[in-house]
Amino acid sequence: xxxxxRNLYLLKGSHMSVLQWFFEAxxxxxxxxxxxxxxxxxxxxxTSAVLGMRRLVVAWPVGIVADSLLxxxxxxxxxxxxxxxxxxxxxxxxxxxxxxxxxxIYGWLRWSQHKRSGNAGSPAVTPRWTTRREKMYLxxxxxxxxxxxxxxxxxxxxxxxxxxxxxWIFTGTALATFGMSRGYVEFWLVWVAVDAVGVPFAxxxxxxxxxILYAIYLPFVIWGFISWIRISNVEKEPVAx
Numbered sequence: 001x002x003x004x005x006r007n008l009y010l011l012k013g014s015h016m017s018v019l020q021w022f023f024e025a026x027x028x029x030x031x032x033x034x035x036x037x038x039x040x041x042x043x044x045x046x047t048s049a050v051l052g053m054r055r056l057v058v059a060w061p062v063g064i065v066a067d068s069l070l071x072x073x074x075x076x077x078x079x080x081x082x083x084x085x086x087x088x089x090x091x092x093x094x095x096x097x098x099x100x101x102x103x104x105i106y107g108w109l110r111w112s113q114h115k116r117s118g119n120a121g122s123p124a125v126t127p128r129w130t131t132r133r134e135k136m137y138l139x140x141x142x143x144x145x146x147x148x149x150x151x152x153x154x155x156x157x158x159x160x161x162x163x164x165x166x167x168w169i170f171t172g173t174a175l176a177t178f179g180m181s182r183g184y185v186e187f188w189l190v191w192v193a194v195d196a197v198g199v200p201f202a203x204x205x206x207x208x209x210x211x212i213l214y215a216i217y218l219p220f221v222i223w224g225f226i227s228w229i230r231i232s233n234v235e236k237e238p239v240a241x
Contacts, residue, residue, distance in 0.1 A: 023072070034208055041069030042213040049217065052180060053224040055123040057115055060108035064101050070210070071097035090205070091156045095149075096170045100177055107181030125183040126235050127228040138175075146171045165197050185232055188225035191217060 026033035044066035051059035074094040111124035130138065150167045158166060172194040179187025195214045202211030 034206075035073055037069045038073045038207065039209045041066045041073065042209040045070070046213055046216060046220075049220060049224075053220075053227060055111075055125050057108065057111045057124045060104050060111065064104050064108075067097040067100040067104065071101070073207070073210075090166065091153055091158065093166065093169065095153075096173045099170065099174050103174060103177040103181065107177065110181050123235075127183050127185050127232040129185050129232065130179075142171065142175055145174065162201070165201050169194055169198050169201065185225070185228045188221050188228065191221045192225075195221065 022037060023035075025036040027036065027039070028034075044062055048059045048063035048066055051062060071094055074090045074097065114126075115122065115124040146167060149170050150163065153163055153167055153170075172190050176187045176190040176194060179190060195218045198214040199211050199218075202208070202214060
C-alpha cells in the first residue's frame with residue numbers, strides 16, 4: 001500500500017491552525033476581548049451597506065460573507081476550538097444573521113435579474129414607497145413574525161428584557177433586508193428602529209465592534225433614506241397601461 005506524503009498532513013494541519021487562529025484570535029479592549037472575525041464581519045457589513053446605498057449588486061455577496069462571520073460570533077459556544085463554557089450563545093442575533101443570509105440570497109437574485117432586464121449601466125433597483133396594498137399584508141405579517149420569533153427564542157431559553165430586544169432586532173432586520181431587496185424607501189427607517197435598540201444591546205454584552213457598527217449605521221441610514229427619497233422622485237417605474 002502506498003503511503004500518503006507526510007507534507008499532505010502538514011499542509012492539512014497548517015490549514016486547520018490558520019482556521020483555529022481566525023476563530024480564536026481576539027483583541028483586548030479594556031477588560032473585554034473582541035473576536036477578530038467580529039471586526040472583519042463588521043467592516044464587511046458596513047461595506048455592504050455602502051454598496052447597497054449605491055445600488056450595486058455586489059453589496060449582497062459582501063453582506064453574506066459578513067453575516068456568515070457574525071453568525072459564528074453570536075454562537076460562540078458552538079464555533080469554539082477551546083473551552084465552550086467561556087463563550088455565550090445569543091440565538092436571536094445568530095438567527096438574525098442566518099436570516100440575513102437567506103434574504104440576501106433573494107435580494108442578490110432579484111437585483112441581478114433587475115440589472116439584466118434593464119439597459120446597460122442601469123442601477124440594480126429603482127427605489128419606491130410601498131403601496132397601500134403592500135402595507136395591508138406587510139403589517140399583519142410583521143406582527144405574526146414577531147410573535148413566532150418571540151416564542152421560538154423563549155423556548156430556546158432567552159427571557160426578560162433582552163428577549164423583547166432580541167426579537168425586535170431579529171424581526172426588524174428581516175423586514176429591512178426584505179425591503180431593501182424590493183427597493184422600498186421605508187426600509188431605511190426600519191434600520192433606524194433596529195439601531196436604536198441594537199447599539200445598547202451589543203455594547204452591554206461586550207460586542208463592541210457590532211455596537212460601534214450599529215452606531216455608525218445611524219447617520220449613514222439617515223443619509224441613505226434621504227438619498228433614496230430623491231432618487232424615487234427622479235426615477236419612476238414604468239406604469240402599465
